[in-house]
Amino acid sequence: MPTTTLPLPNLHPLPPRASLDSVVVRFAGDSGDGIQLAGNRFAAVTALAGNDLGTFPDFPAEIRAPVGTTYGVSAFQINFGARAIKTSGDSPDVLVALNPAALKVELPRTKPGGIVIVDTGSFTERNLRKAGYAADPLADDSLADYRIISIDVSKLTLEAAKPFGVSQHDALRCKNFWAIGLIYWMFDRDRASTVSWLKKRFTDEPIIAQANIAALNAGHAFGETAELNGDLVGYSVAAAELRPGLYRTITGGEALAWGLVVGTHLAELKLFFASYPITPASPLLHALARLRSLGVTTFQAEDEIAAICAAIGASYAGSLGVTSSSGPGLALKSEALGLAVAAELPLVVVNTQRAGPSTGMPTKTEQSDLMQALFGRHGESPVAVLAARAPTDCFETAIEAVRIATKFMIPVLVLSDGYIANAAQPWRMPSVETMAPFPVHFHTDPVGFEPYARNPETLARPWAVPGTPGMEHRIGGLEKDSLSGDISYSPANHQQMTDTRAAKLDRIARDIPEQTVEIGPESGRLAVVGWGSTYGPINRAISSLVERGCDVAHIHLRHLCPMPRNLGELLSRYDRVLVPEMNKGQLVTLLRAHYLVPAEGLNKVSGQPFKIEEIETAVLARLEQQEP
Amino acid sequence: MPTTTLPLPNLHPLPPRASLDSVVVRFAGDSGDGIQLAGNRFAAVTALAGNDLGTFPDFPAEIRAPVGTTYGVSAFQINFGARAIKTSGDSPDVLVALNPAALKVELPRTKPGGIVIVDTGSFTERNLRKAGYAADPLADDSLADYRIISIDVSKLTLEAAKPFGVSQHDALRCKNFWAIGLIYWMFDRDRASTVSWLKKRFTDEPIIAQANIAALNAGHAFGETAELNGDLVGYSVAAAELRPGLYRTITGGEALAWGLVVGTHLAELKLFFASYPITPASPLLHALARLRSLGVTTFQAEDEIAAICAAIGASYAGSLGVTSSSGPGLALKSEALGLAVAAELPLVVVNTQRAGPSTGMPTKTEQSDLMQALFGRHGESPVAVLAARAPTDCFETAIEAVRIATKFMIPVLVLSDGYIANAAQPWRMPSVETMAPFPVHFHTDPVGFEPYARNPETLARPWAVPGTPGMEHRIGGLEKDSLSGDISYSPANHQQMTDTRAAKLDRIARDIPEQTVEIGPESGRLAVVGWGSTYGPINRAISSLVERGCDVAHIHLRHLCPMPRNLGELLSRYDRVLVPEMNKGQLVTLLRAHYLVPAEGLNKVSGQPFKIEEIETAVLARLEQQEP
Amino acid sequence: MNVVSPIKPLTAKDYASDQEVRWCPGCGDYAVLKAVQKTLADIAADPARTVFVSGIGCSSRFPYYMSTYGFHTIHGRAPAVATGVKLANPDLDVWIATGDGDALSIGGNHLLHLLRRNVDVQLLLFNNEIYGLTKGQYSPTSRPGTRSPSSPGGSVERPVSPVLFALGAGARFVARSIDTAQKHLVEVLKQAHAHRGASFVEIFQNCIVYNDEVFAAFTEKQVSADAQVHVEHGKPLLFGADRRKGIRLVPSRLELETVRIGEDGVTEADILVHDRTNRTLATMLATMTLPVALGVLYCDPAESLDAAMHAAAGERPAGPTASELDALLRRGDTWTVAG
């Protein structure tokens, strides 16, 4: 297995730089320290250097907690490497802690033996107390398990920035660039693009730009000097073998937004997006609000109910109505979603899951809304459900949702989560010009028009929009005659309509691809089945186990309802099925019910993504149990 | 098998009256014809005569549809007999149709060969047209399959009522009593109690009372005369063997109301009931609103969300908060229900199911909200779920809900449905004086008080209510520290709290009775598993099949979440499991997922209850398939 | 489906759908239906561009009876659905039919936001002061003491005034009429339709089954002349059979009072002239209980949300082109991985 651990025992290696396959670096400091900004810059140069990467910002729940407190710690993690990167990394190999609170919060997750760079300048008594340290941890041996690099970053930054005449306050705010300067040196990154970025960002404040550049350079120079002294060691991480093409980094939130825009473009529809802000779903609203110039309409509704209702109204009027929220908001949309089912209008509902129940932990991730997505409505009220597995995958998932919604005249629920929404990945951009369109054809022929007559293949009813002469008709949430759409209380008609709404899912199942195996054998001792953002850790874990010769496969579902038509048969080919989920066992319940396979759950509900290691351990345990 | 078919071939039997085991009679007419009133009177005297019975009113969806239309038909069905009656009957043996629309709507469900009494006086051309008849059905042979008894009820009623000086309009409104007068004669019922009821009801209008009494007597006399002529035949239905005691008839709505009142009494709490009107849940609100003098507080909220929130607020303040709705309203309560789960407060939520999705068919019954009850919330948000099987069973189910909610500090969802809510059964009233109380003890001791410390047996947290000195504390929907209840974002704490909330269900499972078999063997070839209002038809069907020697058992669940702890083992003792449900297969999904039994669904989603015969047929088919 | 020939002008009847009307015989809703159909004929509305959106309630059955497009949505949410319809296609002429329960109980929030956002639709609130469809429970507009299945001892809640609520929410057009006052109602509906922005019309509607005659004190023929004042912009607020009664301002108490011309030295000059652009006056008129003020109490147009959004978006008839989208995806930091 390729190791992600720095070769630490060798503290003073000689050039050439030790080469690493992949590294996890975590920047942490106070929310006011500009951690996210610095982290994103490091990610940008790392991408330019040709590494594959995954990043995850870890904001505090508080907007701006008092300086120096543990609940005000902001962190940014990046996993980059010379190989395919599927997650933002388990435990950091390198931690940069710009204050005591950051050290306090982040140290426990850092890999034992990892490098920890601390800004001693911030280790004042007051800050130590705020962080909840009884004594200065740098002064005792409580950090013996780590390779601590103590630097007075504050002082060195002040010195570097001073020449430009910035205030002490502004100078200190350059600390983040000093720190990444050092990390740039450590991983041999080029500063040029960051320098021009800083100039552009602070066009109106050139002094601030210069101070930051000076800090960046100073941090870098510090590394060079320390290396000469033998105090520090630099590494090199070779470029990954990525598919050739044009790349950018993208978060799940952006990818979803763009996927929706491209999807409606391919459907030749207008996009009407209605939403009410909620963590962690708001980035989608924000991204789409910026696209008004492309003809996207965004509507910030008074609540989630109004948002879905406005989206339904827009779909009724001939746009593609899309709405988005997180768990509590999805709960509120339940009733209206049933209306969309009854009205048989296309609709896309995005749910960016967070830790529940109730308000739960809004900034933490979870996969606990699958059951709600499938069953969170009264009556027999089937909708299609898709889940995105990674930030870049949000793009394709969104397009697939638009395609299904418009082809089958059905609401489609897309599940993302707080992790995916905020995490970033390099993305090889597709060319929209070359994507296959799936245009919607509104019904415009009055002859023989019946609002609930159906396309025999898809069971979709005709979409006849207000404004079209001769198509005037009435629809609603009461049960409708299976042809005319008039109100009907007939028992046989209700049975037929209920069966038809359910049968749409079967038609979708015929339309979607068969389930494939991500990695590993097509039959064997163990299948690990996942959905959503567990993709990264599961795939990394199974990849390395397969490399080690284990008889285990990874199957990952995008289509959760309907499920791919071959899934039952596929699962029956394995002796055992293990289903890791960040919930108490939701997909596993469905697999057992549908296919009567004795699938077993591997569940974690801590608000944190799975670690690769946790999955490896669980898989190995299953494989061992089966040995004769 | 005891037959419920009238011995029709023998049209002119001689006295003594032919004795029947059970009969289904259906009264039908225009909504203005007083069908429900008359039906209820017949039910009352039938109960007094010692029969067991089940009734079901079938209201039109329209408030008061134009006279004479098919959608304005109101019907009342009663099934009564000398044996235990479990349903309001499959197909009527006797239909009373007071106008052409009633004949049109009701004839198709009447048993072929059944008696159909029609009021020819209402068969005017206008009424025939309104009912959608091209020609008078009495004039051709389209009714040959039935024993039609044509009587000009209108004219005979007018004549009977005339002497009392009532207006023609008022006289005609006595038609319903003329009709039941005839039915009283047919089944040998005593008129005295109805006469005194009429006098009491119309104390202020003695003339109306007299006119109705005259009509009742006239109908009865008509029967006697016709019998002498050999034109009509009377039957006798012997008294059933009912457990000795004091009886009344009760609808599911009333039984639920009284169960909640008695339950809170046993818990020594005040009942705070908040609801928003919705069909078919409103009867509960209405019943409780009448009990203000008993200290019940009812609050008609502005919507379903406010209703559940007010109930939560009341529970927080130390009452038992109860809220009630039907499917669309339950959907709206989803988010707030999650708050009750997180706050760990007792709460009872009653859901009277109706046909969905969306507005669906509000006056028709269905069992399609089970999945919503279990999973209709974001996050991992477990609640207990119970279902009532029959009108009288609502009483006990409500008490059990109160018991679980208060003992385990958890929301409990009670499922009823439109059929149960409106259907009536004789009820042997318990004595509240002798019922075992389960008093709640509020926490009042400040020493060492922690809002989320737990009772080790039930995992309930202490209920410390505002107003209690020294217990001041804060709770909310954010994740809480497992002891102090303070906000906590700790991963380990969230895992622990999630596990604990789930574990409460396991503790409830230990607390509730083991599942028993209603009828049939404890192991064997086929178990038919039901929940809710399918109890009646399933039980009748399996009873008669068992009598006929079939190897089949009936298992009926009250506790749907958690399920009884022995259920998996019990089901594994049968070769096959069949699950009849008025939905597309919800319980069957759960049984398959929980126990990996190859349970099979028998599903009907037409807004109509199962017929006994449909279940018999399905069971026989399964039993035959298995023959070698 | 109704194919309507565009050649000869449509009559009120042409706006009726083929569905049988299913309200209780004698229900005030019939009269409102008639008035709306007449209004559409008078304004020569294009059925293809006309949409009726409703919630749930007796009154919300309205769309089924119109030969236009119609959407019978869910309880309380018609304003939200209608907002989506209008924003997606501002060319449509959108009407909302709703009841006092639908609009003011469960739907109060959406109504507030529809009015404040000033979405260009006409909202007809059928106020019968009761929940008709669910069999007669008291509603948020029911008077204190209303006996109903859910308030057998009489309700103890204070009712909301629909027009005061609308004014408080920032509505720019607020009017009031009566189901059976056909001429008046049609006139008010036409003005509502002419107003660009959210037009709020409260219609006193008699529920013959559950709340019969609740408005009789001012709608009955014998009393109507003295119990109603029909407001008209720029005209004095006169009423009474002989039109000698009038409304006067008492500045010292900031109150309105009813006076009689010729008595106590009152002349026509003392009578307030209706100014429909004055919100304070509208509020005072709305508060008056006898006589009841009917007509357009307030009308002071402001830019509607649909117009503002359209203006902000600029002219963009079609969606983005593929190349615009490719440019979007490629915005910001990008890098090339060579083959």
Place this chain on the structure above:
Amino acid sequence: MNVVSPIKPLTAKDYASDQEVRWCPGCGDYAVLKAVQKTLADIAADPARTVFVSGIGCSSRFPYYMSTYGFHTIHGRAPAVATGVKLANPDLDVWIATGDGDALSIGGNHLLHLLRRNVDVQLLLFNNEIYGLTKGQYSPTSRPGTRSPSSPGGSVERPVSPVLFALGAGARFVARSIDTAQKHLVEVLKQAHAHRGASFVEIFQNCIVYNDEVFAAFTEKQVSADAQVHVEHGKPLLFGADRRKGIRLVPSRLELETVRIGEDGVTEADILVHDRTNRTLATMLATMTLPVALGVLYCDPAESLDAAMHAAAGERPAGPTASELDALLRRGDTWTVAG
């Protein structure tokens, strides 16, 4: 848990919980917290009988910082939860802490019904004209043109006025104050507490992070004297550093205008005297943008819902007895089946 000795009077500090306050440094919420703690001390509130209920938002974190009972519920629903609390136990003193988004966006309907029903609670609306907690999107009170993550081109919606909304909803106590105006705010809160029924208090609260200085035009020291008029019942509506400015009614236009005593023949007698029981005046004052009217704009008590329900239910301290329940079950037609 806070055991409070009832012997010596509590100070403001005693109403602070042991939780670290987690608002942004400089947030106006700190000032409101301080004022509320001071108010409770001044009225000698019993922490055991005091309950703070809130929804979700920065402001809705309020209950955690009070040493009383507290319930941090869900977004927009605090009025509904509080109604349940108060009706279940009318002896409790119930306060609601809510934001402009919580109360007026998602929660508008519950606020309407809390006010119209006149439930005896105090509702403090922290109006910062922004959604703070979700990182700064515009809210229903944001001014047109507000640039925010969800309105990068400036919002195009017309805002709602909290106090006009409250008046339209039928509130019987409507007041306004400013986060940092400690003395004024405490005084207003005391009056709100003294009022039996729903007391609505809008507090202009500065969100230093997402909407800094949005109220500066009338809250800044340099301008406040001229930009604020502090209304007091029975006192003339005077303001300005020298208190020579005043508010006068223009009866012909039914409008208020600002005048200067001594100029244009204006005397003190021309200045309107505040009558807090006059809803029309309150509405006009609420509409005024400069100066901004602060203090108790309206107070005209009516029976509260809790009092009315209590009165209707009669005295019934305990629940029903078993024999009462047995009688209930046996009411109506019954029959005996003999053994």
